[in-house]
Amino acid sequence: MPFACIYVPNFPVAAVLRAEPELKARAVAILEGKLPLEKILAVNEKAARMGIASGMIKAQAELCAELALRSRSPMQESAAHAALLDCAQSFSPCVEDTASDTVLLDLAGMESLFGSLPKISHAISSRAAALGLEVNVAAASNPDVALLAARGFSGVTVIPAGRETEMLGSLPVEVLFADRLTGEEKEASDRLLETLDRWGIRNLRALASLPEVALSERLGQEGLRLRQLARGTAPRTLVPVEEPLVFEEAIELEYPIVLLEPLAFLLNHLLEQLCARLAARALAMQALLLTLELDSLNQQSKINNQQSSSESAIENRQSKICSRVQKFSRTLRLPLPLLDAKIFLKLLQLDLQAHPPGAPIVKIHLAVESARPRSAQGGLFLPPTPEPEKLELTLARIAGMVGENKVGALEILDTLHPEGFRMRRFMAETAKKNEQGKPHTVEEQSAVTALRRFRPPLRVHVTLENGQPVHLVCQKKDVQGRVLWRAGPWRFSGDWWEREPWSRDEWDIALQSSALQNVGTIALYRLVHDLLGGGWFVEGRYD
Amino acid sequence: MSRLFVFDDEVEQSSAAGRARPFQSTIKNQKSAIDPIVTRKPAIGNSVLPASRLAIRPAPEMVSSGIPALDTLTGGLPRGCLTEICGPASSGRTTVLLAALAAATRRGEFCAVVDASDALDPQSVAAAGVQLDRLLWVRCGGNPPRRQGGTEGNFLEVTPKDRNEPWKTNQAKHRLDQVLRATDLLLESGGFGLIILDLADVPPQAARRIPLTTWFRFRRAVENKPTILLSIEQQPIAGSCSSLLLQLSVPNSQFSEEKPSSRPAHTQLLTGFEINTELIRSRLERKPVRGITFATKTAWAG
Numbered sequence: 001m002p003f004a005c006i007y008v009p010n011f012p013v014a015a016v017l018r019a020e021p022e023l024k025a026r027a028v029a030i031l032e033g034k035l036p037l038e039k040i041l042a043v044n045e046k047a048a049r050m051g052i053a054s055g056m057i058k059a060q061a062e063l064c065a066e067l068a069l070r071s072r073s074p075m076q077e078s079a080a081h082a083a084l085l086d087c088a089q090s091f092s093p094c095v096e097d098t099a100s101d102t103v104l105l106d107l108a109g110m111e112s113l114f115g116s117l118p119k120i121s122h123a124i125s126s127r128a129a130a131l132g133l134e135v136n137v138a139a140a141s142n143p144d145v146a147l148l149a150a151r152g153f154s155g156v157t158v159i160p161a162g163r164e165t166e167m168l169g170s171l172p173v174e175v176l177f178a179d180r181l182t183g184e185e186k187e188a189s190d191r192l193l194e195t196l197d198r199w200g201i202r203n204l205r206a207l208a209s210l211p212e213v214a215l216s217e218r219l220g221q222e223g224l225r226l227r228q229l230a231r232g233t234a235p236r237t238l239v240p241v242e243e244p245l246v247f248e249e250a251i252e253l254e255y256p257i258v259l260l261e262p263l264a265f266l267l268n269h270l271l272e273q274l275c276a277r278l279a280a281r282a283l284a285m286q287a288l289l290l291t292l293e294l295d296s297l298n299q300q301s302k303i304n305n306q307q308s309s310s311e312s313a314i315e316n317r318q319s320k321i322c323s324r325v326q327k328f329s330r331t332l333r334l335p336l337p338l339l340d341a342k343i344f345l346k347l348l349q350l351d352l353q354a355h356p357p358g359a360p361i362v363k364i365h366l367a368v369e370s371a372r373p374r375s376a377q378g379g380l381f382l383p384p385t386p387e388p389e390k391l392e393l394t395l396a397r398i399a400g401m402v403g404e405n406k407v408g409a410l411e412i413l414d415t416l417h418p419e420g421f422r423m424r425r426f427m428a429e430t431a432k433k434n435e436q437g438k439p440h441t442v443e444e445q446s447a448v449t450a451l452r453r454f455r456p457p458l459r460v461h462v463t464l465e466n467g468q469p470v471h472l473v474c475q476k477k478d479v480q481g482r483v484l485w486r487a488g489p490w491r492f493s494g495d496w497w498e499r500e501p502w503s504r505d506e507w508d509i510a511l512q513s514s515a516l517q518n519v520g521t522i523a524l525y526r527l528v529h530d531l532l533g534g535g536w537f538v539e540g541r542y543d
Numbered sequence: 544m545s546r547l548f549v550f551d552d553e554v555e556q557s558s559a560a561g562r563a564r565p566f567q568s569t570i571k572n573q574k575s576a577i578d579p580i581v582t583r584k585p586a587i588g589n590s591v592l593p594a595s596r597l598a599i600r601p602a603p604e605m606v607s608s609g610i611p612a613l614d615t616l617t618g619g620l621p622r623g624c625l626t627e628i629c630g631p632a633s634s635g636r637t638t639v640l641l642a643a644l645a646a647a648t649r650r651g652e653f654c655a656v657v658d659a660s661d662a663l664d665p666q667s668v669a670a671a672g673v674q675l676d677r678l679l680w681v682r683c684g685g686n687p688p689r690r691q692g693g694t695e696g697n698f699l700e701v702t703p704k705d706r707n708e709p710w711k712t713n714q715a716k717h718r719l720d721q722v723l724r725a726t727d728l729l730l731e732s733g734g735f736g737l738i739i740l741d742l743a744d745v746p747p748q749a750a751r752r753i754p755l756t757t758w759f760r761f762r763r764a765v766e767n768k769p770t771i772l773l774s775i776e777q778q779p780i781a782g783s784c785s786s787l788l789l790q791l792s793v794p795n796s797q798f799s800e801e802k803p804s805s806r807p808a809h810t811q812l813l814t815g816f817e818i819n820t821e822l823i824r825s826r827l828e829r830k831p832v833r834g835i836t837f838a839t840k841t842a843w844a845g
Contacts, residue, residue, distance in 0.1 A: 383652045384769055386734030394732040398681055398725050406682040410665050410675045421665040426679045428653060428734070447610050447839040448671045449815050450637035452662040452743065468808050478632070487811035508813040522793075523633035524813070540664060542813070543637035543743065 002107040002117055003143040003238070006088055006124060007136045007150035008080070011101035012042045015080035016070045018132035018273075019251050023068050027052065029061055032072045041072055075250045082246065083131040083277055090280040091124055096143075096238040102150070104143050106238050121156045131276055140164065145232040148204075151175050164232025169205030173197075176204075176226055192222065204230040245281070247368040249273050256295040256360030263361060264349055270366045271341040271348075278370060284337030286371035288344060293363035294326040328357040335427040336388045337371040343389050350396040354404070385428050395426060416494045417502065418539065449542055451526060457537035462527070469507060469527060472538070477515040479538050484522060485510035489529065503531040508542070603786075603827065606650070606771070609642030612837035613789075616822055621786055624827075625762045625772045629779050630791030635818035636743050636775045637662075638839050639791070641671035643737060643773060648674035652736025655679040655729050659722045660744035670842035679735075683721040684714070715749040723757055730764040730772075738765075742776040750780050758784035779823070788824040793817065794836075815840035 008014045012030040017023055027047035031038045038058040052061055061067055081100050088095045091114065094106035107120060114120045117139045128135040138149035140159040145168065149157045152171035159167045173196050177189045195218075201207050208230040215223045228234040249270040257263050267290075278285060332347055386394075398407045408423040458479055463471035474480040489505035496503075507527040512520060524542035529535075605619035620626055620643060630636050640656075647654050654677060656663060661682040669675065722740060729738050742750050758781040765772045774781060779788055793816055821834040 383650060383736055384734050386653060386732055390732045391734065394728045395679075397728050401721050401724060402681060402683055406661075408680065409678060410668065410680055412665055412669055412675070418666070423680070447635075447638050447642050447818075447837065448667065449813075449839045449841045450641045450667040450671065451664040452637050452660075453664045455661050485811070486808040487813050488808055507808070521631055523631075524816070540662075541632055542816075543633050543635065 002111070002139055002141055003146045004091075004105045004107050004117075004121060004124060004137060004139045005098075005143070005146035005150035006084060006103050006105070006128060007138075007147070008084060008101040008133055009136060009154070010042050010044060011080070012072055012077060013044045014101075014133055015077040016073065017044070017134075018080050018083070019073075019076045019269075020070075021132065021269075023070075026068045027064070027066055028068045028070065030070055030072050031058055031061075038071075073252060075252065079249050079273075080133060082248070083273070084128070084133060084135075085241075086277045086280045087124065087128045087131055087133070090127060091120065094238060094240045097241040098147065102147065104147060104238055106240075107139070118156070118158050121158055125156050127280070131280075132273065140232070142232050142234070143236055143238060144229050144234045148175055148229065148232075159232075165205070165208050165230075168230065168232055169203060169208065171204045173201060173203060173207055173226075173230075176207075176229055188222075192219065192226070195219065245283075245370055247274055247277055247370055248366065250363065250365040252363045253361065256362050258360045260349065260352065263352070263364070264345060266364055267348055267366070268341065268345050270364065271344050274366060274368050275339055275341045275344075278339055278368065281370070282373070283370040284339040284373035285344065285368050286334060286337050287369035288332040288334075288348070289367040289369070290330045290332070290348060291365040291367070292328045292357050292361045293365075294328055294357055294359035295362050326359060328359075328361075330355060334392065335425065336374050338389060338392075339373060340389060343393060346393055347396050350393075350400050354400050388428060391426075391428060416492060418492075451540040452543045453540040454538060457528065457539045460527070460536050460538050462529075462536045469509060469536075472509075472511060472527075474538065478513050478523075479511070479525065479541075481512045481514035483509045484512050488527075491531075493531075501532065505529040505531060506539075604769070605827075607646050608639065609644075609646030610639065610837060612835050613639065613642075613820060616820060616833070616835045617787060617789070617825065618827065620771050620773065621827055622769050622771055623765050623767055624786035625758065625765065625774065625781060625784055626787040626789070627774050627776065627779055627781055627785040628789045628791060629776055631777060633816075634791040634793050635816075635820075635839060636791055637667070637741075638818070640739055640741065640773070640775055641668060641673060643771075644668070644678060644739070645672040645674075647737040647771070648677040650736065651677075653677050653679070653734060654737040654739070655681065655735050656739045656741055657681045657683065657722050657725045657729070658741045659683050659718050660741070662741065662744055667842070679729075681725045681729075683725065684718045715745065716752075719745065719749065719753060723753065726761065727764075730761065730770070733768070733770070735770055737771045737773065740772075740774040742774060742780075745776065747776075747778045747780070750776055750778070753780060755782050755784065758782065762786075785824070786826040788822075790821040790823050792819045792821075794819060812844070813841055814844040 012032075013028055016028065016030060027044065027050050029043045029047050029052050030041045032041040033039050036058075040052060040054050040056040040058075040061055042054060043052045047067055050064055050067065052064060052067060058069070061069060077100060084101075084103055085095065085097065088103045088105050092105040092107055092110055094108075096104040098104050105124075107117070110120060111117065114123060121137045121139045125135060125137045128137075136150045136154050136157070138146045138153065138157040138159065140146040140149060141161040142164060145159055145164045148168055148171060149159055152168070152175045157167075173193065177193055196207065201210070207227060210227060212224065212227065215227055219226070225234065251266060251270065253266075257266075274285070330348075330351055332344070332351060338344070395407060405423050407426070409426040411422050411424045413420040413422060458474055458476055460472045460474040460479065462469045463473075468486055469483050471482055472480050486507055486509045488507035490507075491503075491505050493501070493503035495501045505528070507529075509525050509527050510522055511525055512522050526539045526542070528537045528539045530537065603621040603623050605617075605621055607614050608617070608620050628636050628639055644654050644656070649672070654673075656678065658681060661684050663680060663682075668678070722742070726738065726740055729735060761772060762784045774785070779785070815838055817836055817838050819834055819836050
């Protein structure tokens with residue numbers, strides 16, 4: 001049974017470089033710890049050549065002007081680890097999450113899908129590179145052999161069965177202790193390493209050639225285990241992990257952002273990573289949650305300025321609240337699962353332009369709600385429909401012009417109120433699904449008289465004769481004149497159990513306009529007498 | 544005889560056949576040979592065609608407007624063309640608009656209404672038989688949403704710019720701007736069977752500010768597409784860009800003061816009214832100007 005191991009060397013550095021690819025050409029060092037005792041945790045190859053080493057303090061490292069210093073970011077490491085898992089799970093359903101920088105895959109049966117072991121290994125390496133990670137990939141018939149080979153050899157390594165001892169022999173014994181241990185375990189492993197060093201055991205070949213009985217007498221079971229690892233004979237089964245499908249990407253900024261353009265650049269990078277991870281799992285995006293952490297110091301200073309002008313208890317309380325981190329969230333819910341980073345970026349830009357955060361941004365967090373991608377089969381003889389991706393962008397642009405609740409589909413509410421409707425999201429797919437169950441009827445109705453509403457209704461002054469309207473005066477000149485014909489009143493009322501009940505008398509009238517530009521023209525209107533408020537309104541015109 | 548034109552063969556043949564003809568007829572033959580617009584079949588196959596025949600545009604597909612009487616007048620509404628329906632207040636424009644929407648949604652098409660005055664009545668829409676799932680309503684006007692303001696590129700400002708700009712005097716211009724931009728976006732998006740510009744309540748002096756180039760752009764955007772672009776207004780404003788122009792009116796005699804009703808108001812009921820429709824212009828088929836009258840009925844008339 002073949003196994004493969006994916007190992008990310010220098011994982012803290014790799015996580016940062018994944019988030020900031022432009023640093024790949026520079027020397028980079030990662031800091032850990034609290035001020036003023038920050039120390040170098042990890043460096044990349046360029047920084048190592050410049051003489052920067054782990055354990056140096058920050059002040060020493062800062063002497064090197066070309067060095068890019070970054071703080072260790074657990075968030076970026078978590079995202080990189082998630083990307084590593086996604087990459088592994090795109091090749092095998094059985095994946096062991098060995099360490100934050102190491103995963104093991106069971107490739108049994110995968111050769112018929114992906115090809116030979118070398119081909120699979122190279123494909124894994126390419127897929128990881130597409131996700132922004134430079135990895136070592138090793139394949140062997142034993143999981144521990146694959147792990148040691150990935151940690152010891154760079155690039156892609158394939159160890160044929162039966163040649164484990166030979167190929168692992170050149171690796172240093174330190175590769176057996178590469179796990180990040182702490183406390184007593186670390187002390188024990190350090191003692192073992194020291195013992196082996198005193199014996200002159202420098203590589204795995206030497207360790208593998210030690211006599212078994214003598215080694216167990218001196219180092220116990222641990223020594224035997226190390227010997228088995230060096231010989232590539234340690235039996236082990238993988239412990240596969242079932243990770244919840246969490247697709248999140250985040251980035252912390254060195255300095256706050258106030259402009260949309262650099263924010264869009266960073267969002268584009270995060271969206272591309274998310275889309276690549278979703279594509280690796282054959283999923284699409286149903287909803288996108290953007291959370292921005294805002295610069296609370298700026299908020300604090302604004303509140304302090306207000307306090308200096310007026311000392312009020314309310315503003316004092318506000319200043320205490322603003323000392324905490326300010327978060328700004330926006331959720332984009334898509335009508336259909338989509339997987340196009342450019343469209344998501346455009347939708348986010350339009351949304352942020354309509355709803356700006358109001359303060360500089362120091363951290364960006366994107367989370368995705370995943371779903372199966374839609375599978376739609378178009379028909380040759382079906383009427384045209386708007387493409388969901390284009391339609392979503394068009395609706396977002398129009399909403400940016402007219403307002404969010406001013407564009408969409410109509411939904412009539414179960415009420416007698418004349419404006420008993422609400423706007424809801426317009427989705428082409430919903431209409432299609434609703435149509436599938438209904439037979440297509442081709443009946444035509446006669447023309448139904450339509451009403452055009454005035455929003456808001458026009459207030460008018462009505463002259464009554466025997467309780468009937470005979471003359472209207474209105475600020476809108478073409479809606480005033482003599483009433484030639486009238487029908488009504490028709491009484492409507494409702495919502496008497498609510499806070500805002502309504503009751504009205506409706507008239508249909510034919511009005512002869514007295515406006516200069518259209519004297520004598522006759523038009524039909526709906527006149528309303530509000531019985532609760534007492535006013536008269538022209539609600540609409542029949543057209 | 545030197546070879547001058549491709550029609551020389553025919554000239555030779557005709558002159559050879561009638562050498563005895565008078566000189567004038569020979570000249571006439573030669574003239575007709577030189578004239579490229581003469582209506583006769585070319586001698587050498589179809590290798591040379593007159594310019595008027597080079598691009599034969601297929602007639603647009605006509606679909607029902609939802610009102611049978613209107614369909615007999617115009618043949619329906621043309622796809623890929625701009626149609627204008629004009630008329631004063633209460634002339635039946637919105638009735639025709641809703642009938643067209645109902646017919647389009649019944650055919651399974653998606654429709655959009657760009658409502659310049661936010662005047663659409665949902666109850667009337669439902670009564671007309673429009674399938675609401677297939678109708679996109681763009682309500683123009685009202686307060687503009689938050690825009691990018693303050694310093695250039697700084698999108699964090701939440702206050703809209705031009706706070707001191709008088710709103711009322713620019714209200715019509717603002718609405719028209721929204722209508723035109725929304726229409727542009729919908730035409731570009733595609734997939735809609737019917738897009739309606741509802742300019743019925745826009746004063747003619749404001750509507751005439753829409754440049755003809757805009758109408759030309761709209762016409763080009765729907766050309767060769769299955770989308771019907773329909774504009775409802777008080778007076779014609781699209782000029783020659785519209786392929787079909789209808790003028791609606793209501794006979795004043797229905798509610799004139801010459802016929803005062805002796806019945807009390809509570810016994811009266813608005814059951815509908817008659818609409819006169821006149822075909823002013825049709826690029827689709829040359830017909831003489833004529834009109835028809837059809838009746839509408841209210842939703843409660845039964």
